[in-house]
Amino acid sequence: MQANRAEATPVIGRSAPAPSDTKxxxxxxxxxxRLEQESRSLEEELxxxxxxxxxxxxxxxxxxxxxxxxxxxxxxxxxxxxxxWDRWFEGPQDTQGCRCWxx
Amino acid sequence: MSVAELKExxxxxxxxxxxxxxxxxxxxxxxxxxxVAAYGRSQGRSAISFVSTDLVCCRTLQGHTGKVYSLDWTPxxxxxxxxxxDGRLIVWNALTxxxxxxxKLQCPWVVTCAFAPxxxxxxxxxxxxxxxxxxxxxxxxRDGNIPVSQILTGHKGYVYSCQYVxxxxxxxxxxxxDQTCIxxxxxxxQRISVFGGEFPSGHTADVLSVSINxxxxxxxxxxxxxxxxxxxxxxxASRAVRTYHGHQGEVNTVKxxxxxxxxxxxxxxxxxxxxxxxxxxxxxVYSQQHDGDDNDIPTVTSIAFSISGRLLFAGYSxxxxxxWDTLLAEVILNLGELQNSHEGCISCLGLSSDGxxxxxxxxxxxxxxxxxxxxxxxx
Numbered sequence: 001m002q003a004n005r006a007e008a009t010p011v012i013g014r015s016a017p018a019p020s021d022t023k024x025x026x027x028x029x030x031x032x033x034r035l036e037q038e039s040r041s042l043e044e045e046l047x048x049x050x051x052x053x054x055x056x057x058x059x060x061x062x063x064x065x066x067x068x069x070x071x072x073x074x075x076x077x078x079x080x081x082x083x084x085w086d087r088w089f090e091g092p093q094d095t096q097g098c099r100c101w102x103x
Numbered sequence: 104m105s106v107a108e109l110k111e112x113x114x115x116x117x118x119x120x121x122x123x124x125x126x127x128x129x130x131x132x133x134x135x136x137x138x139v140a141a142y143g144r145s146q147g148r149s150a151i152s153f154v155s156t157d158l159v160c161c162r163t164l165q166g167h168t169g170k171v172y173s174l175d176w177t178p179x180x181x182x183x184x185x186x187x188x189d190g191r192l193i194v195w196n197a198l199t200x201x202x203x204x205x206x207k208l209q210c211p212w213v214v215t216c217a218f219a220p221x222x223x224x225x226x227x228x229x230x231x232x233x234x235x236x237x238x239x240x241x242x243x244x245r246d247g248n249i250p251v252s253q254i255l256t257g258h259k260g261y262v263y264s265c266q267y268v269x270x271x272x273x274x275x276x277x278x279x280x281d282q283t284c285i286x287x288x289x290x291x292x293q294r295i296s297v298f299g300g301e302f303p304s305g306h307t308a309d310v311l312s313v314s315i316n317x318x319x320x321x322x323x324x325x326x327x328x329x330x331x332x333x334x335x336x337x338x339x340a341s342r343a344v345r346t347y348h349g350h351q352g353e354v355n356t357v358k359x360x361x362x363x364x365x366x367x368x369x370x371x372x373x374x375x376x377x378x379x380x381x382x383x384x385x386x387x388v389y390s391q392q393h394d395g396d397d398n399d400i401p402t403v404t405s406i407a408f409s410i411s412g413r414l415l416f417a418g419y420s421x422x423x424x425x426x427w428d429t430l431l432a433e434v435i436l437n438l439g440e441l442q443n444s445h446e447g448c449i450s451c452l453g454l455s456s457d458g459x460x461x462x463x464x465x466x467x468x469x470x471x472x473x474x475x476x477x478x479x480x481x482x
Contacts, residue, residue, distance in 0.1 A: 024106060025106050025109060028106065028109045028110060028113055029104075029109055031113060032109060032112050032113050032116050035113070035116035035117060035119075035120050036116055037304075038120050038304070039116065039119050039120055039123060041304055041342065042120065042123035042124060042127055043123060045127055045345075046123065046126060046127055046130065049127065049130045049131065049134070052134060052382050052383075053134070053382070054134045054135075054136045055134055055135050055136055055137060055138070055379075055382075055384045055386065056136050056137045056142060058379065058382075059137070059139060059142045059386075060146075062139070062362075062365075062386075063142070063143060063146065063148070063430060065362055066362075066411050066412045066413050066429070066430060067411075067413070068411075069361070069410060069411035069412070070410075070411070070481075071409050071410050071411035071413055071414070071458060072410070072457070072458050072459040072474075072475055072479075073158070073409045073410075073414055073458065073459070073461070073474070073475045074151060074409070074411070074413060074414070074475070074479075075151065075152065075153060075154075075157055075475070075477055075478070075479060075480065076151075076479075076480040076481075076482060077411070077479065077480075077481060077482070078481070078482055079481040079482065080481075081479070081481045082457065082459075084180075084457065084459070085457065085459040085474075085475075086459075086474075087198060087459070088161045088162070088198070088459065088460055088472065088474040088476075089161060089474070089476055
C-alpha cells in the first residue's frame with residue numbers, strides 16, 4: 001500500500017516519505033546487499049570446487065596418519081608407550097575421592 | 104530506487120542465491136565417491152574391539168550440587184575445571200580426586216568454562232551474556248571467594264562456549280546466542296574481533312560451540328543452531344572461510360580432529376559428522392539406532408576424539424556415551440552401560456592432554472574419569 005502511494009505521488013513537490021517507508025527501504029536494501037554478497041561468495045566456492053579433488057583422494061594418508069599415533073585408550077596401539085598413561089591405576093585408589101559438598 | 108524495484112531485486116537475488124546453493128550442493132555431491140568407513144573396509148581395516156573391562160571408570164568426582172554443564176582439562180595433564188547449575192566452578196585434581204578450588208559465581212547461570220593454557224586462570228560464561236575470568240592464585244575475599252579478575256562484556260546474547268587460544272594466555276574466543284563469536288584480549292577486556300553478526304556469511308542463529316585449531320591457532324570452527332558449522336580465520340573477521348552443511352538439526356558441539364585438518368560435529372539430529380576443513384567434504388556420518396521411543400531421539404550433547412583420532416566419544420541426552428571407531432563408523436562401546444556409569448544425560452566430555460583419560464560430566468551432578476585398564480598391546 002505504501003509503495004503504491006509513493007509511486008502514485010509525483011516526484012516534484014512530493015512530501016517527505018513516511019519514516020516507516022524509509023525504514024522498510026533501508027531494511028530491504030541491506031538484505032539485498034547481503035544476498036548479493038552471498039552470491040559472490042557462492043560463486044567463489046563453485047570456482048574453488050573445480051579444483052577440489054574427490055573425497056577418496058585424501059583418505060589413504062588419513063588412515064595411515066591416525067594409525068601412526070600412539071593412543072593410550074586403544075587396546076592395540078603403535079609405540080612408544082608412556083608409563084604415565086597408567087597413572088590412573090597406580091597407588092591407593094580412592095575411586096570415590098573427596099566427597100565434601102560445597103555449600 | 105523505489106521500494107517496489109528493491110523488492111524485485113530482492114526476489115531476483117534470493118532466486119540467484121538459491122540456485123547457486125543448489126549447484127554447489129550438486130557439484131559437491133559429485134566429488135563424494137566414498138566415505139571413511141567404506142574406504143577403511145576396502146583397505147581391510149576392522150573395527151577396534153574392546154572387552155567390557157578395557158575402559159573403566161577409575162574416578163568419580165563428587166561435589167557439585169547441580170547438573171554439570173561443562174568441563175575443561177589443563178594442558179599439564181591432571182587438573183579439570185567444571186561448571187554446574189549450582190552456580191559454581193570447581194577445580195579438581197583428577198588424579199587424587201581432590202578439589203583445589205571452588206568458586207561461587209555472582210551469576211549462577213553458568214554453562215561453559217575453560218582453563219587458561221598456563222593453568223593459572225579459568226574462564227566461564229553463561230546467561231549473563233558475559234565471560235568472567237578468575238586467577239586461581241588470587242587472594243580470596245572475606246567470604247572465602249576468589250574475586251573475579253576480568254569480565255568480558257559485549258555479547259548481546261548468552262555465552263554458550265568459551266575457549267582460550269592455545270599457548271596464548273591473553274586470548275579467548277567465545278560463542279553466543281547473539282549469533283557471533285568474539286576474540287577477546289583478556290588482559291584489557293577488549294574485543295579484538297567479532298565473527299559474524301552484521302557481516303554476511305556469519306551464523307544465522309545461536310552459536311553453541313567453538314573449537315580452536317591447536318595446530319594453527321589462527322583458525323577455529325563454530326557450530327550453531329542454524330545447523331551449520333563454520334570455519335573462521337581470526338585475522339579475517341569479515342567473513343567465514345567456509346560453511347559446512349549436512350546436519351538436519353542444531354549443531355551443539357564441534358571439536359577439531361587431532362591432525363588439525365578435520366573436525367567433528369554433534370547435533371540434535373542425533374548424528375556426529377566428520378568434515379575435511381580444506382575441501383569441505385563431509386567425510387563420514389556417525390548414526391546409530393537408539394533404544395527407546397521413536398519420538399524421543401537423543402541429541403548429541405558433546406564429542407571428543409582420542410589423541411590419535413581413532414576413537415570418537417559422543418555423549419547423548421539419553422545418558423549414552425558411545426565410543427565410535429572413527430575409521431569404521433561403528434559403535435564399539437557404550438560407556439553409559441558400563442558398571443559405575445552416570446545416571447543421567449552426559450552434558451560434556453574431554454580428553455586429558457596426553458590422551459590417557461576421558462572425563463565425562465553429567466546431569467547426575469558428577470564427573471567421571473575413564474581410562475584404559477586392560478591389556479595393552481604396543482606394536
